Amino acid sequence: MLVERWEPNQQNLIGFVMIDSGGNELTGLTCSGVISKNGAAANAMAGAFAEISGMVGHYTYLSTIGEADTIGIVNIQVTAVGAVRQNMEYTVLQRTPNGVPFDPAATGNGYRVVTGGGVPIEGVDVIIRALNDMTAVIVAQGQTNVNGYIRDIYGNIPLVQPGLDYYVWRYKAGYTFDNPDLESM
Secondary structure (H helix, E strand, O other), X not given: OEEXXXXXXXXXXXXXXXXXXXXXXXXXXXXXXXXXXXXXXXEEOOOEEEEOOOOOOEEEEEOOHHHHOOOEEXXXXXXXXXXXXXXXXXXXXXXXXXXXXXXOOOOEOOOEOEOOOOOEOOOOEEEEEOOOOOOOOEEXXXXXXXXXXXXXXXXXXXXXXXXXXXXXXXXXXOOOOOOOEEEEO
């Protein structure tokens, strides 16, 4: 079963492959399906199915906004005559006020870079390691946003193991930081 994330309150595009019982990819199918939002009763899928041109057996589904309006698990079953049913599961994630996805199973690092006067510093490159060693494996990295909070290249809060100490290196032209900064997260 495929498990992925959906963006809340917007259309989401997914891809999948339709096969027969022998594992052969099938073309020219008319797909349909049912969807359950967060364990509620299943309803017919209202979005649009399409076959991907030039890719044997590959199809897409563009959800409706209403299919992603409930935070939690979205279960999908796609069927077509002569094909093996495809089961997919997606998680619609709540977003924090700054638009970053909130995953209740993970711990987000709220690390913030500010001046001595408490003014946020945007554009600081931040590297987080579990050891006080610049050659140690990087646990998380990113750049600070306009509010001084670190975000990865996708705009997400770096996730770290709660209760552990981490060493944070900060770099930005025109600023001098006392690296590394030891933080308990």
